[in-house]
Amino acid sequence: MPDNENDDSTVGGDEPPVASPDTASAQDQAQASAGHGRRGPRTRAKKRSFWRELPVLIVVALALSFLVQNFVARVYVIPSQSMEPTLHGCPGCTDDRVLVDKLSYRFTDPRPGDVVVFLGPPSWDNDFASSRSNSPVLRGMQELGALVGLAPPDERDFIKRIVATGGQKVECCDAQGRVLVNGVPLTEPYVVNDFPFERGTMDCTTSVQSQRCFAPVTVPDGHLWMMGDNRNDSADSRYHIADDARGTVPVGNVIGKARLIVSPISRWQVVSAPKIDTTQASALTADPASSPGQGVPAAFGVLAVLPVVGLRRSGRGAPAAFRRWGTRRRFLRRE
Numbered sequence: 350m351p352d353n354e355n356d357d358s359t360v361g362g363d364e365p366p367v368a369s370p371d372t373a374s375a376q377d378q379a380q381a382s383a384g385h386g387r388r389g390p391r392t393r394a395k396k397r398s399f400w401r402e403l404p405v406l407i408v409v410a411l412a413l414s415f416l417v418q419n420f421v422a423r424v425y426v427i428p429s430q431s432m433e434p435t436l437h438g439c440p441g442c443t444d445d446r447v448l449v450d451k452l453s454y455r456f457t458d459p460r461p462g463d464v465v466v467f468l469g470p471p472s473w474d475n476d477f478a479s480s481r482s483n484s485p486v487l488r489g490m491q492e493l494g495a496l497v498g499l500a501p502p503d504e505r506d507f508i509k510r511i512v513a514t515g516g517q518k519v520e521c522c523d524a525q526g527r528v529l530v531n532g533v534p535l536t537e538p539y540v541v542n543d544f545p546f547e548r549g550t551m552d553c554t555t556s557v558q559s560q561r562c563f564a565p566v567t568v569p570d571g572h573l574w575m576m577g578d579n580r581n582d583s584a585d586s587r588y589h590i591a592d593d594a595r596g597t598v599p600v601g602n603v604i605g606k607a608r609l610i611v612s613p614i615s616r617w618q619v620v621s622a623p624k625i626d627t628t629q630a631s632a633l634t635a636d637p638a639s640s641p642g643q644g645v646p647a648a649f650g651v652l653a654v655l656p657v658v659g660l661r662r663s664g665r666g667a668p669a670a671f672r673r674w675g676t677r678r679r680f681l682r683r684e
Contacts, residue, residue: 425449
């Protein structure tokens with residue numbers, strides 16, 4: 350019989366050798382080093398991929414910004430008090446920022462009651478000075494920035510309310526000091542501040558006329574009669590009544606309709622735009638979508654971070670007592 354006294358074999362075969370602590374540590378370090386070597390190229394590849402994609406992302410973002418702000422909507426800042434209390438704007442205070450819809454008027458016409466941003470005709474701002482640099486390079490950069498919303502457009506922009514459209518006759522005032530369109534007095538709840546008007550003492554028939562009064566104007570076809578809500582502090586169509594277009598603004602100059610106040614947060618709301626209907630006795634029809642008390646969902650607040658455009662400032666005042674303020678702010682003019 351074979352001698353089994355010194356036989357160390359087992360049924361499962363030979364038992365693997367047990368590695369010493371020093372040997373195990375060396376193996377772990379080798380595996381870690383090998384793993385690090387495998388991950389390194391991938392990490393570097395990801396970094397290279399990001400830097401290759403970054404220019405594409407920037408170009409796409411700029412293209413989207415260009416399309417949205419030139420054809421869909423843009424945020425404008427209100428720099429003056431001419432539309433108080435509907436829109437806030439004053440030196441030293443937090444100016445309202447409004448989202449202006451540029452799409453609606455591609456399918457519908459502006460109507461009385463709408464609050465709109467428009468390019469001022471030449472007679473509306475004779476003292477306009479370009480904000481562009483004299484350097485051709487810097488000027489080109491500013492123009493490119495304006496296209497994508499990184500700089501304001503070099504133009505005279507205003508914001509007012511449409512009171513009458515082409516073919517309508519507008520004048521002021523009736524015995525109660527109200528504006529008339531086609532002979533129908535308007536009820537205008539958005540007008541809080543106006544010039545004094547006292548029947549028999551200071552109206553449109555007394556020797557000292559109220560500054561509310563202006564002669565009848567028939568609005569030419571394709572034009573609009575604009576007035577600020579803050580009637581005693583707005584250089585609007587009344588102020589330019591002596592120009593060739595009788596103070597009216599071409600419909601083609603309208604940039605868009607003011608829809609929402611997006612900043613500051615405490616002022617989030619829809620811009621009030623009740624429809625002015627001269628066929629009704631009240632001459633005013635409530636527009637449910639434009640109720641001044643209607644809140645704006647918080648999601649619209651993100652629009653406040655869109656590039657902001659300042660509305661041009663122009664002289665302040667009203668007929669027969671308008672006064673020019675020479676005050677200027679960068680990119681802005683009082684209106």
